[in-house]
Amino acid sequence: MSTGISSSPAVTTSLSSSSLPTFFQHARLPRLDLPKFNGSPSDWLPFKDLFRSLVIDNPTLSPVEKLQYLKTSLTGTAGHMLSNTALTADNFSKAWESLISFYENKRLLVNAALNSLFNLKRMTRESSADLEKLYTTVTQIYRTLETLGRPVNSWDDFLIFIMIQRMDSESVKAWEQHIGSSRELPTWKQFMEFLITRVVTLQNYEKARAGKPLQPKYYKNSFSGQI
16 A cells, blocks of 8 residues: 655655664664553653654655655654645644644643652562663653753752652662761762662672572581581
8 A cells, every 4th residue: 555655755654563664864873662642641752742843853754755754654643633634835834833733831841750750660669670660760750851951950858859769669778878976968879879770780790699599408418417
């Protein structure tokens, strides 16, 4: 089936895979998947930035092609907004502006980011994977709030307190040992550096533990009678 946007040699006709072709003359770069947006406020800024970088700023794509990629990228409630939009050159800028007008609501975006922060899942066990997920999630939330102009650089005490409440008990103990008897308030940068070190430490520990051979149970029984 023809996609109707195959006029540009730089554009793949396989829209079902939702992937973009190599562009900007970098022939050896791998194709990048189109970002998806379902209408969730917390996903709007990452989607907008990535779509702009991959599609809007791509000089090899026509407005019609950009609109086709935009419609392909939208799902859920966001997809309904453009479901009846015809594929014409004039409609791309109108469609993009309508999305910005609807989803670029600073108050809702800040509320969504804060909601994600307060609802971070508490770790129930010592795990490098869980701690890394906590680290990457709070980093994304921090950057979102920073992009929205919130004074996150003065929230160190608040953010550290939230994070300590979400970490497992062994990681909290490691943090207390890390800061020791210091009476100075730690900074967010210091805390995040600790988290990176803690994740790497746990990863190395888990690998070493997984590779350590278990002692057969019969060893204990065979030697216990010789004492």
